[in-house]
Amino acid sequence: MAENILEVKHLKKYFKTARGTLHAVDDVSFTIEKGKTLGIVGESGCGKSTTGRAILRLLEPTDGQVIFNGQDITALSSSKMRQMRRDMQIIFQDPFSSLDPKKTVSQTIAEPIIENKILKDKKAIDARVRELMATVGLAERLVNAYPHELDGGRRQRIGIARALAMEPKFIVCDEPVSALDVSIQAQILNLLQELKEQMGLTFIFITHDLSVVNHFADEIAVMYLGQLIEKAPTEELFDHPVHPYTRALLSAIPIPEVGIERPERILLRGEISSPIDPPDECRFAKRCNYVCDQCHKSCPQLVEISEGHFVSCHLWENFK
Amino acid sequence: MAKTVEANVPRKARSQMGEVWHQFRRNKGAMVGSAIVLIIVFVALFADVFLDYDTQVVGQNVAERLQWPSARHWFGTDELGRDIFFRVLYGTRFSCSVGLVAVTIGLVIGVTLGAIAGFYGGTLEEVIMRSTDILGAVPNMLMAIVIVSVLGQSIWNLMLAVGITSVPQFVRITRAAVLTVRNQEYVEASKAIGLSNRRIIFKHILPNCLSPIIVQATLRVASAIISASSLSFLGLGVPAPSPEWGALLSGGRKYIRDYSYMTLFPGLAIMITVLALNMMGDGLRDSLDPKLKK
Amino acid sequence: MEEQKDMVLEVENLNVKFVMEEETVEAVNNISLHIKKGETLGLVGETGAGKTTTALSIMRLVDSPPGVLECDKLEVCGQDVMGMSITELEHIRGGLVSMIFQDPMTSLNPVFTVGQQIAESLERHEHLNKNDAWKKAEDMLELVGIPRERAIEYPHQFSGGMKQRVIIAIALACSPQLLIADEPTTALDVTIQAQILQLMRELKQKKDTSMIMITHDLGIVAETCDRVAVMYAGKIIEEGNLEEVFNHTLHPYTEGLFNSLPNIKNRRSKLEPIRGLMPDPTNLPRGCAFAPRCNYATDACRERRPELVSFGGTHKAACLAYENPDFHIERGKKNG
Numbered sequence: 008m009a010e011n012i013l014e015v016k017h018l019k020k021y022f023k024t025a026r027g028t029l030h031a032v033d034d035v036s037f038t039i040e041k042g043k044t045l046g047i048v049g050e051s052g053c054g055k056s057t058t059g060r061a062i063l064r065l066l067e068p069t070d071g072q073v074i075f076n077g078q079d080i081t082a083l084s085s086s087k088m089r090q091m092r093r094d095m096q097i098i099f100q101d102p103f104s105s106l107d108p109k110k111t112v113s114q115t116i117a118e119p120i121i122e123n124k125i126l127k128d129k130k131a132i133d134a135r136v137r138e139l140m141a142t143v144g145l146a147e148r149l150v151n152a153y154p155h156e157l158d159g160g161r162r163q164r165i166g167i168a169r170a171l172a173m174e175p176k177f178i179v180c181d182e183p184v185s186a187l188d189v190s191i192q193a194q195i196l197n198l199l200q201e202l203k204e205q206m207g208l209t210f211i212f213i214t215h216d217l218s219v220v221n222h223f224a225d226e227i228a229v230m231y232l233g234q235l236i237e238k239a240p241t242e243e244l245f246d247h248p249v250h251p252y253t254r255a256l257l258s259a260i261p262i263p264e265v266g267i268e269r270p271e272r273i274l275l276r277g278e279i280s281s282p283i284d285p286p287d288e289c290r291f292a293k294r295c296n297y298v299c300d301q302c303h304k305s306c307p308q309l310v311e312i313s314e315g316h317f318v319s320c321h322l323w324e325n326f327k
Numbered sequence: 328m329a330k331t332v333e334a335n336v337p338r339k340a341r342s343q344m345g346e347v348w349h350q351f352r353r354n355k356g357a358m359v360g361s362a363i364v365l366i367i368v369f370v371a372l373f374a375d376v377f378l379d380y381d382t383q384v385v386g387q388n389v390a391e392r393l394q395w396p397s398a399r400h401w402f403g404t405d406e407l408g409r410d411i412f413f414r415v416l417y418g419t420r421f422s423c424s425v426g427l428v429a430v431t432i433g434l435v436i437g438v439t440l441g442a443i444a445g446f447y448g449g450t451l452e453e454v455i456m457r458s459t460d461i462l463g464a465v466p467n468m469l470m471a472i473v474i475v476s477v478l479g480q481s482i483w484n485l486m487l488a489v490g491i492t493s494v495p496q497f498v499r500i501t502r503a504a505v506l507t508v509r510n511q512e513y514v515e516a517s518k519a520i521g522l523s524n525r526r527i528i529f530k531h532i533l534p535n536c537l538s539p540i541i542v543q544a545t546l547r548v549a550s551a552i553i554s555a556s557s558l559s560f561l562g563l564g565v566p567a568p569s570p571e572w573g574a575l576l577s578g579g580r581k582y583i584r585d586y587s588y589m590t591l592f593p594g595l596a597i598m599i600t601v602l603a604l605n606m607m608g609d610g611l612r613d614s615l616d617p618k619l620k621k
Numbered sequence: 622m623e624e625q626k627d628m629v630l631e632v633e634n635l636n637v638k639f640v641m642e643e644e645t646v647e648a649v650n651n652i653s654l655h656i657k658k659g660e661t662l663g664l665v666g667e668t669g670a671g672k673t674t675t676a677l678s679i680m681r682l683v684d685s686p687p688g689v690l691e692c693d694k695l696e697v698c699g700q701d702v703m704g705m706s707i708t709e710l711e712h713i714r715g716g717l718v719s720m721i722f723q724d725p726m727t728s729l730n731p732v733f734t735v736g737q738q739i740a741e742s743l744e745r746h747e748h749l750n751k752n753d754a755w756k757k758a759e760d761m762l763e764l765v766g767i768p769r770e771r772a773i774e775y776p777h778q779f780s781g782g783m784k785q786r787v788i789i790a791i792a793l794a795c796s797p798q799l800l801i802a803d804e805p806t807t808a809l810d811v812t813i814q815a816q817i818l819q820l821m822r823e824l825k826q827k828k829d830t831s832m833i834m835i836t837h838d839l840g841i842v843a844e845t846c847d848r849v850a851v852m853y854a855g856k857i858i859e860e861g862n863l864e865e866v867f868n869h870t871l872h873p874y875t876e877g878l879f880n881s882l883p884n885i886k887n888r889r890s891k892l893e894p895i896r897g898l899m900p901d902p903t904n905l906p907r908g909c910a911f912a913p914r915c916n917y918a919t920d921a922c923r924e925r926r927p928e929l930v931s932f933g934g935t936h937k938a939a940c941l942a943y944e945n946p947d948f949h950i951e952r953g954k955k956n957g
Contacts (some may be wrong), residue, residue: 050810065515087519097519109534119520158898169520188667189837193881193894197580215810222883222892245885257817261840263882264869274819275812278780316774 012041012209013062013175016073020054020061023079031057033233034071036309039226041176044203044210044222046241047216048256052279054233054271055213056100059179061093061210064088068123075177093123096170100182104163106154112151112165116140119172143198160191167198177209184219196223217260221245226315230254232282232290235309239316249318249326289321297322357610363603371423374416384417387569393586402592413588414570415514415596421571422600424546425486425555425564432490433551434544437497442528444498444534445505454500463495469614471554475563485564489490489554493547500543504536511535538615545608556597572597590620628713629798629831630656630679631874633694637855648674650855653929654833656799657789661825661832663837665878669899671855672835674928676801679833680714681705698736698798716746719792723804729776735762735787736772739794747797761790764819782813786820787916793824800825800832818845839878844868845907848935851875853911854900857929861936873915876952909941917942917950 020032032054039045047055060066062073064080075082082092083184099105102251106115119125126132129303137147143164156161159217163183171179175269180199184192200223202208214220228238229250237250248254255273262269275294301321309319312327320326351357378384396403402411406611444455462470476487508514509532519526556573558564560580565571567578574594579589636862641657656662656774664672677683681702683690695702697717705713722728730738739758743749749757776784776876783803790800792800802821806814825832834846842849843863850860851872859872877895885889898912900906903935906913913921919942927939942948 031500042579045947050812063519065518089523092519093522099512099517101512105516107513107531107535118517118522122526123521160898165680166516169516173520188899189881190667190895191898193883193892196883197892197894217811218883218885221487221885255812259811260885261814261818261838261844262885263839263843263867263879265843265863272815272819274816276811278782302633 009315010041012076013039013211014072014074014267015058015062016074018058018061018073019069020057021065021069024197026281028287029283030233031282032061032286035233035235037228037235037238038073039209039211041209042203042207042211043225045126046212046214046220046227047230048214048220048227048242048281049230050215050256051052051280052232054282055082055215055230056181058072058230059097059181059211060118061176063092063179065097065099076311079138079282083124093173094176095179096173096175096177097179097181098163098166098170098183101186102159103154105148105166106162108154110139111151112145112157114164115154116168116172116249119169125173128273135172139172142171142202143168144194158191159187160194163187164197167195167202171202171206174206175208177211179211181213182215183212185216186216198275199223217256219235229256232266232279232304234289235288235293235317236242236320237318238309243313243316247327249316249323250291251295251297254326297325328449347614351610353608354613356406356474356606357613360603360610363599364607365598367419367423367603370416370604371419374420375584378413378417380417383413383569387408393582394487395586396588397569402588403588405589406582410610411575411592414573414575415592418570418572418575418596419600421482421565422552422555422573422597425482425489425571426552428486428495429489429551429555430547432487432542433493433547434488434540437494438501438533438540440494441498442499445502446509446524446532447530452502456502459495459498462491467492468557471558472563475558480563482565482569485555485558488558489551490556492549496541496543498537498545501536504539505532506557508532508535534555539612542608542612542615545611549604552597552601552604562604623851628696629658629698630654630659630696630833631696633690634676635695636691636694637671637678637683637904638691640689640758641687647853647905648902652852652855652857654835654857655706656831656851658798659825659829660848661834661846662676663842663849664833664835664852665837665842667837667899669761669780669854669904670705670852672852674801674855675852676720676803676833676835679717679799679801681710681718682714695734702898712746715742716795717795717797717955719795721785721788721802721805722799723793723807725781725788728788729784730898734773734775734777734832739772739787739791742791743794751950757794758790761794762787763791764824765790771792782914785809785813785817788890789817789821791826792832793828796828798831800830801835803835804837806832807836807838815920821845822875826902839867839882851878854905856910856939858911859938860929860939861934865934867935868911868938869936870950870952871932871941871943872911872940873917873950874911876950877914879952886949888944909939917948 016036018032018035022029032138035043035058047302049055057066059069068081075091075095080088087294095325101176113136116139117132120132120135122236126135140147140150145168150158154165180246181197184195187195196219204208212220212224224241225237227241227244228235229252230236231252237244237253244253245257255275258273260271277294279295289307290306291303292298295302301324307319307321309317311317312323389407391404391409396398400412402415404410440455453495461467467503470492474491475484478484478487484604514527514531515530527612540555555564559571559573559575562577564573567574575593576590579593580587632652632654633648635652639648643695652675653663655741664675674683678690679695681690692703697713702713728869731733734934736755736758739756739761743754759772762772763769767783767786779787792836809817810913818841834842836842846861846863849866850857851866851874852858853874857865859875866875870879881895883892895914900910900913908923908925909927912918921941921944927941929937929939931937935951
């Protein structure tokens with residue numbers, strides 16, 4: 008039995024707004040094995056980024072537990088938590104706002120090393136920065152460049168180097184390639200893949216692009232309106248999607264091939280409903296093509312329908 | 328190891344400050360303004376090298392009193408025979424230092440409060456912003472008069488009074504700037520690498536809020552000079568016989584009908600300084616704000 | 622002559638430069654486009670390839686200065702756009718040619734109702750009176766799948782996908798001959814994207830409108846377009862129908878784009894990104910703009926700029942490597 012590096016139990020994050028309580032993350036539970044990658048997929052507003060930030064306590068969870076290496080980090084004091092951050096890092100989506108425009112490449116990468124007193128000697132820090140730059144494929148002559156002089160792909164590499172500086176065990180990647188062009192996107196994905204293999208990192212890979220996680224993740228969790236609606240090993244999820252939303256999502260990916268038989272596209276009605284004070288019914292009921300009375304009566308629970316394959320749908324037996 | 332990605336890099340030649348300087352240099356008004364400001368600062372710094380304070384600036388020479396401008400006394404002399412040109416030159420020291428120190432006081436208090444309000448939000452922000460509103464609701468002049476009257480007349484109290492009246496502006500501007508920077512991902516990133524709030528504010532947030540603060544500070548020096556002169560004019564500023572510009576104006580007031588030069592030159596000095604500072608400030612704002620770039 | 626009549630858009634040798642104080646950006650270099658009635662052309666390329674500039678040039682919407690637009694021929698439905706006065710241009714814009722922009726959030730005016738915004742263009746171009754224009758506006762909303770009662774609502778009352786539907790309704794209100802869609806679904810979620818693409822396909826068929834679909838997503842091209850032109854550094858480097866470009870790819874850059882895409886069916890396949898970066902448009906290399914990143918580049922590629930050459934059928938590519946008759950790219954081998 009492989010060791011679980013991260014265990015998320017009944018994680019909730021609510022925001023108070025003028026119109027009511029916004030249920031950004033509503034009772035999400037999952038585990039990740041050491042060295043694996045979990046892809047969290049969903050559309051804008053489904054709570055995937057909030058989940059990632061709540062796990063790292065960049066946003067304080069409203070309720071629930073996050074157990075990292077056997078330790079409940081939601082109970083840690085803020086100074087203990089700062090030490091914990093050495094092991095848990097994040098890579099951001101926007102390579103333009105995630106770097107301080109007033110700091111050079113080397114200052115940005117060196118900051119976590121200096122702040123956490125990992126290295127004290129100036130020469131050693133400098134050598135480490137260069138080593139990290141080489142690891143992520145940044146030319147050495149860019150040490151004193153400012154972020155605004157660089158393109159999106161290079162900036163994203165800086166962000167990755169900063170996250171790696173403290174040799175973390177676990178990294179949350181929040182849409183790390185969504186802002187990049189395809190050719191650059193592939194460069195960054197390959198880099199992350201290499202790092203994962205070399206350093207034995209565990210990733211949470213948050214994205215809206217199913218074709219990207221398909222390539223990258225061992226397991227995929229699909230979120231809809233703050234809840235986890237399906238989770239399965241990647242191949243299982245792509246081959247046998249069960250939840251009507253997952254199936255619609257998969258069928259909506261435009262395939263860049265000509266002369267093939269295209270799978271039938273499942274079009275959904277309407278758009279994502281409001282996450283503010285949602286009623287006690289299936290969150291997907293309003294858009295679901297198979298909705299029945301049961302769906303409006305109660306919110307379905309996540310059930311394991313085959314090994315490692317979890318679904319939350321009242322009608323899952325019909326779709327298997 | 329990943330291969331180093333190499334290509335013809337589209338690197339821009341200029342650094343961020345270089346870009347700002349480039350924009351600034353193209354603005355003629357700003358350049359003229361800064362040139363004048365530089366001269367004024369030079370005069371203020373070295374006034375005591377050229378002039379002997381006791382004999383040439385405050386020393387009386389009744390024999391040559393109330394002379395109109397001439398080759399010997401460029402700006403004429405006052406009722407005690409003191410050379411007005413020398414007094415205006417030396418007055419640069421008083422006016423500039425009052426302006427600078429007052430703005431520094433306002434800057435330090437205002438930026439700290441503004442940064443705290445913007446970063447932490449909540450009740451703390453409410454308290455700071457509402458107090459700022461109350462402070463801002465009292466007319467500046469009135470407030471300064473009250474402060475000087477209570478604390479007594481001295482150059483330090485003058486600086487303090489003018490400084491405090493400029494606090495609200497700095498609080499508001501800093502808070503607004505912090506609010507926009509606070510939500511950038513690099514602030515979240517520095518939290519993720521384990522920085523404390525204090526370090527996040529000073530290392531990442533404030534450096535990125537500098538532009539509007541610098542502009543505001545430049546413009547504020549100008550208005551602080553005016554406020555200080557006004558207070559001196561009212562007799563609440565630098566005590567006699569120090570040649571502060573406002574005090575010079577005030578001293579010449581009695582003779583304005585017959586010896587108008589006595590008020591003209593200090594007045595011109597104030598006007599030119601304030602104008603130059605404002606031109607420089609406007610230029611800075613245009614070159615620091617990328618949205619205004621063409 | 623018969624063929625001429627069918628042409629909705631003809632562009633010959635379009636060049637767009639942005640002349641700035643210190644540098645000149647060569648945004649579009651020698652592009653020719655021909656679109657027949659009812660045809661959809663996909664314009665594909667990465668950020669900075671010049672796709673949007675090309676589209677804006679067709680309506681002469683490029684800011685000048687700094688933009689300098691040169692062109693041997695720019696005709697929409699046989700009318701010469703280059704020689705038009707501002708008034709004539711305004712008639713073309715939104716009448717004969719209309720455009721859908723990427724960001725549905727900022728393309729609508731927040732102080733008018735959506736009905737008013739559709740009716741406005743009808744009043745201007747079709748010279749309808751207020752009542753007729755309003756009725757037609759309601760019809761248009763229904764056509765794009767929005768209940769007609771919602772015509773009196775303001776943009777902020779609509780979600781992202783709904784706003785994009787409204788924008789499509791505005792664009793199609795005056796039955797344009799040519800619709801330019803600039804990344805119409807990039808800002809939307811996949812399930813909403815599927816809805817919008819479906820809608821655009823249906824409407825296009827119903828109205829027989831020609832379309833230029835600007836996108837970076839080859840999947841969208843495969844699903845919506847008849848022909849495709851791939852742009853790189855302001856030039857079209859490969860052009861042809863879908864079958865030709867997708868299954869008999871010629872240009873190394875197009876190959877690179879395909880290899881960069883994660884394959885949804887074979888998840889173990891390794892991504893092969895294109896190395897390096899797009900060249901600086903103020904300082905394009907002397908030879909082929911793609912040569913520094915190309916695995917097949919020869920000395921000739923670094924010296925001379927390739928021209929678009931026909932490879933039979935409608936298939937064209939700009940690549941000097943094919944001067945060697947034995948040359949083929951890896952993908953070509955796979956596809957046979």
